[in-house]
Amino acid sequence: MGPIGYIGLGILILLILAVIVSNIQVVQQSRAYVVERLGAYSATWGVGLHIKIPFIERVVKKVSLKEQVADFDPQPVITKDNVTMQIDTVIYFQITDPKLYTYGVEHPMNAIENLTATTLRNIIGDMELDQSLTSRDVINAKMRSILDEATDPWGIKVNRVELKNILPPKEIQNAMEKQMKAERERRESILQAEGTKQSQILVAEGEKQSAVLRAEAEREAAILRAEAERQAAILKAEGEAEAIRKVQKALADSIELLNQANPNDQVVKIKALEAYEKAADGQATKIIIPSEIQGLAGLAASFKGLLEDEKK
16 A cells, blocks of 8 residues: 555544544533434433434434523513503523423424413403502412423423513503502501500500509698697697696695694695695696685785785
């Protein structure tokens, strides 16, 4: 074999190696390759190294198995009470069967978008405006259930559906803003009235407590005054009783002395008068003098005055 033959053989070997290398496929994690053989579905390659038969097999689709997000443009929908709104949706989905995803529907994303729009119109069409604005969770759940069931033949699983924005007409928005403003003002009025009510209740409670305390103080003062008057009366009565006891003792002493001296009646009366004066001693506030010695008491006082004048 000449030099040209060797060169041709080398080129042939290089071409074969290039073809073999070009037909080596490495499938990454979370991806799958759909392979056809002579135009018919052959296999779905998973993660790893694969060798494709040149000119017989071909990779028709490379599919991502990760969860994906599709954000669709706002769609016009009409509510049950004939209000037109713009609603845009976000769908979270995952390809579970690469074969069905490849052969199940042409342009799967366009199919999902159109299915989402029609499903949304059907659901919103059975609701009034206020209900549609406050029932996001219900709408999301219904749409997810319907879309998940409809996309099963396409090898797609819908995990979650979210209404991103609900945009009613401008005049409806203005009316809603006025309604919300009125509601806020109503709540503010209620709060102010409640605050005034609580303030009045607290003031009344304070006045009540003050009146109770004043009444308690007056009652305690009356009790103390009554107790003081009672003590004063007791002390006064005890003083009078003590004075009477002294008078009685003085009379008894005088009578005993007089009995020993055998005096006449006038001397007895004078001694009794002296005993009364001694018993009083400036302590008693009231002295009762028997009638039989009252005249003698006046005579004794006159006689005492004459003695004092002579001494002067």
